[in-house]
Amino acid sequence: MHGLWATSLVYLLVGGAIFAWDRRAPATVARTPSLWPLLVASGVSNACFNWAVTIGDVIRVVLLFYLMPAWAALLARAVLGEALRPAVLLRVGLALAGAAVVLKPADAPWPVPRDLSDWLAIAGGLGFAATNVMLRREAARPESARAFAMFAGGCLVAGALGAALTLGGAVAVPPAPAAAWLAGIVALALMFGVGNLCLQYGAARLPANVTSVVLLSEVIFASASAVWLGGETATARTVVGGAMIVAAALLAVRDPG
Numbered sequence: 001m002h003g004l005w006a007t008s009l010v011y012l013l014v015g016g017a018i019f020a021w022d023r024r025a026p027a028t029v030a031r032t033p034s035l036w037p038l039l040v041a042s043g044v045s046n047a048c049f050n051w052a053v054t055i056g057d058v059i060r061v062v063l064l065f066y067l068m069p070a071w072a073a074l075l076a077r078a079v080l081g082e083a084l085r086p087a088v089l090l091r092v093g094l095a096l097a098g099a100a101v102v103l104k105p106a107d108a109p110w111p112v113p114r115d116l117s118d119w120l121a122i123a124g125g126l127g128f129a130a131t132n133v134m135l136r137r138e139a140a141r142p143e144s145a146r147a148f149a150m151f152a153g154g155c156l157v158a159g160a161l162g163a164a165l166t167l168g169g170a171v172a173v174p175p176a177p178a179a180a181w182l183a184g185i186v187a188l189a190l191m192f193g194v195g196n197l198c199l200q201y202g203a204a205r206l207p208a209n210v211t212s213v214v215l216l217s218e219v220i221f222a223s224a225s226a227v228w229l230g231g232e233t234a235t236a237r238t239v240v241g242g243a244m245i246v247a248a249a250l251l252a253v254r255d256p257g
Contacts, residue, residue, distance in 0.1 A: 001181060003054035004162035005174045006188070007046055011154030013189040014196070018151060022144035026152075035141060035149045038134035042150040043157025045127030048120040050158070056117025058226035059238060062219050063099045064118055066245070068125035070096060072211070075133045082207055091251040098244030102237055132211045135203040147200055151193075214249050 018025055029035050052061045069092045076082040104110065113119050131150070138146055165171035175181065203211045220242055226232040 001174055002162060002165075002171045003051045004047060004158045004165070004171065006185065007050045008155050008159035008162055009185050010189045010192050011046065011151045011158065013186065014193040015148060015151035015155055017189075017193065018144055018148045022142070022148075025142070025144040025148035028142060028145040029149045029152065032141065032145065035134075035138060035145060038131065038138060038146065039149040039153035040157070041127045041130035041134055041153070043127075043153030043155075045124050045131050046154040047158035047161055048124035048127060051161075052117045052120035052124060056115065056121070057232065058230055059223045059232055059234075060103065061117055061121040062222040063102050063241070064113075064121035065125040065128065066215075066219055067096060067099055067122060068129045068215075069248075071126045071129035072132055075129055076136075076207070079133050080136060080207075087251070091248040094251070095245050095248035098241040098248065100241070101244060102241030104237075132203045132215075135200055136207070136211075139204040143200065143204075146204070147197060150196060150200065217246065217249050219245050 029039065049061070049065055052065070073082075073084060073088060073092050077084055082088075100110070113122060135146060162171055166173055199215075202214075206214075223234060223238060223242060227234050
């Protein structure tokens, strides 16, 4: 099954669970235009990132995705009025420098997107930054409404892209229902649901710049998983860059302003 169809089904299940928990959530989202950007941003983030990791190098995709702090700092300044203090610029710069260390090829002076997975990872990071900022802006909204907007976005955007690409012949039609892949979708839904609800809780209570950099710890978990489960290789450059990213996350925890 293509990653877009899997993403759409996973978020359909999680959105359905939220609806069962609070049947007012869809109506709240529908009549609250300020939640619509959250829906779109979350949809773009999840559709692009999940597609990217199915076609590209996981470590590279995750690191490009986490160029996101730069976008979050700019969006937080424009939307929330958060100051770009020297400490914020320092940790964002350190995180981006770490990503540059990992991504820099031997035959080029600066890492540049080289294929579709790179572009999808960058677009997903931009969507994720916007999601963090919108969660912070809409912190006063009911948690169920914010969560439903996020998961509805993941379902709708990924489903729309999947349908368009399927009609164009670029993506295969989803397979017939079978116990094996249905069980996998349910397991993914549980993991995505817990992870995104934790993100919503934290992002609604922390400055967007802090959230964006602390979340860079995902780079370490994704890299370790890619090496352990995916057979990818962790080079010295990856280790050094990852250490810089972790340092930036620790600075964010120490200075949450």
